[in-house]
Amino acid sequence: MNPANGTAPVTQFLLLGFPSLGRQSRELLCALLSLAYAATVVGNFCIVWAVLQDPRLQRLPMYILLGSFSWLEICYVTATAPRMLCDLLHPGLPISFHACFLQFYFFFSTGATECLLLAAMGLDRYLAICQPLRYPVLMSPPLCWTMVASCWLTGFLWYIAPISLMSRLSFCSPYTLDHFVCDPAPLWAATCSPAPRTEQFYSTMSSLMIVTTFLSILASYGLVIRAVLRLPSGAGRHKAFSTCTSHLAVVGLFWGSIMVTYVIPTASGTSGKVVTLFYTVGTPLLNPLIYSLRNKEMKEALRRTLLGER
Numbered sequence: 354m355n356p357a358n359g360t361a362p363v364t365q366f367l368l369l370g371f372p373s374l375g376r377q378s379r380e381l382l383c384a385l386l387s388l389a390y391a392a393t394v395v396g397n398f399c400i401v402w403a404v405l406q407d408p409r410l411q412r413l414p415m416y417i418l419l420g421s422f423s424w425l426e427i428c429y430v431t432a433t434a435p436r437m438l439c440d441l442l443h444p445g446l447p448i449s450f451h452a453c454f455l456q457f458y459f460f461f462s463t464g465a466t467e468c469l470l471l472a473a474m475g476l477d478r479y480l481a482i483c484q485p486l487r488y489p490v491l492m493s494p495p496l497c498w499t500m501v502a503s504c505w506l507t508g509f510l511w512y513i514a515p516i517s518l519m520s521r522l523s524f525c526s527p528y529t530l531d532h533f534v535c536d537p538a539p540l541w542a543a544t545c546s547p548a549p550r551t552e553q554f555y556s557t558m559s560s561l562m563i564v565t566t567f568l569s570i571l572a573s574y575g576l577v578i579r580a581v582l583r584l585p586s587g588a589g590r591h592k593a594f595s596t597c598t599s600h601l602a603v604v605g606l607f608w609g610s611i612m613v614t615y616v617i618p619t620a621s622g623t624s625g626k627v628v629t630l631f632y633t634v635g636t637p638l639l640n641p642l643i644y645s646l647r648n649k650e651m652k653e654a655l656r657r658t659l660l661g662e663r
Contacts, residue, residue, distance in 0.1 A: 362450075363450050363524045363528055364449065365447040365453075366448050366450065366453050366529070366530050366543070367445065367448075367527070367528060368436075368448055368530050368533055368534070368535070369530065369532070370437075370444065371441075371626065379441045379444065380441075380442075383438055383441040383442055386434065386437065386438055386634060389634050389635075390430060390434040390435075390634065392638055393434075393637045393641075394427055394431075396638070396642065397424070397426045397427050397637065398423070398427060399655055400420060400423040400651065401420050401423050403654040403657075404416050404419065404420030404423075404654070405420065406654075406657075407654045409654075410650070410651075411494070412494060414477050414492040414494065414497040416650075416651075417494060417501065418470065418473060418477055418497065419474075419651070421501045421505075422467070422470050422471075422474070422640075423640070423641060425463060425466055425467055425470060425505075426637040426640055426641075427637075428459075429460075429463040429464065429467060429637055430634060430638075432456060432459040432460040432463055433456065433460055433533075436448065436534070437533050437534065440533060448535070450520075453530075454516060454519075454520045454535065456534065456535045457534075457535040457536070460534060460535075461512045461516070462508050462509045462511065462512055463508070464508075464611070465507070465508040465509075465511045465562050466504055466505050466507075466509065467508075468508075468563060468567075469504035469508055469562075469566060470504050471566065471570060471600070471604055471607065472566040472569040472570055472573075473500050475569065475573035475574060475604070476573055477492055477497075478573065478577060479573040479576055479577055480492050482597075483577060483580045511558065511562060512558065514554075515551070515555040515559075518551045518554065519537070519555065522544045522545075523544060523545040523546060524545060525544070525545040528543060529543070530542075530543060533626060534629065536629065537555065563608075563612070567608055567612075570604055574597070574601070602643050603636070603639075603640050603643055603644075606632075606635075606636045606639060606640075610635075610636065611632055
């Protein structure tokens with residue numbers, strides 16, 4: 354943490370956020386994001402609660418994965434939204450060095466876990482459609498819970514080494530980060546001297562997580578499509594595809610935004626912040642809507658849970 358040139362160690366950063374916004378615009382954006390954050394937490398918590406309260410859903414791997422995914426979304430949005438709202442209300446409030454890197458760690462660890470859980474959900478759809486006779490054995494509830502735990506453990510271990518190495522770099526005054534979250538791009542820009550090995554290590558770890566999980570989903574759905582197209586009836590094909598549409602919609606929203614930001618980072622400045630805002634707040638807000646509106650069993654479970662029906 355001590356810069357190589359002998360200056361005092363970094364103790365805090367200043368997140369610039371959206372400096373061009375006036376006071377009224379900041380207050381309006383803060384109100385909108387507060388509503389989005391509250392709706393995200395409530396919507397995802399309702400799904401978690403419905404799965405926990407409905408014994409029928411607890412026996413189905415798809416809903417075990419969905420409940421875990423919804424809980425993850427609450428953790429994912431909470432890693433960034435409260436601090437973002439605080440900065441909109443109180444611009445110029447610094448964030449401590451340790452708090453910045455903790456936010457960085459939890460934001461990217463929950464993001465990595467989301468990649469893994471989405472890949473696991475793709476595998477679940479492949480086994481359900483392509484291996485229906487073996488599905489109860491291959492995706493039994495105990496095995497499904499083991500897979501969920503593995504996703505969480507791997508996601509939270511994945512970024513420990515690269516983020517730890519980044520935290521040891523030298524940062525230059527005035528320690529400002531042109532973003533509303535502690536993101537790698539502004540942190541690299543704030544370093545005093547190049548660190549190509551550390552940057553390469555971080556980029557390799559991020560690319561491995563994003564690309565391998567995405568390719569896993571593509572492989573799963575490639576096999577699903579091949580199997581579905583072989584079904585003799587159109588009704589059978591429609592039923593098989595209908596079980597995948599919600600997951601594919603979430604995959605498209607999540608991977609589309611993170612690939613624009615981290616894999617092919619063409620967006621910068623305000624446009625880059627808007628893209629980041631979408632996948633940090635927008636996608637967790639849309640996910641419960643997508644799954645609850647597109648899934649008959651989930652709608653019925655939510656109704657039973659919220660209305661106290663049996």
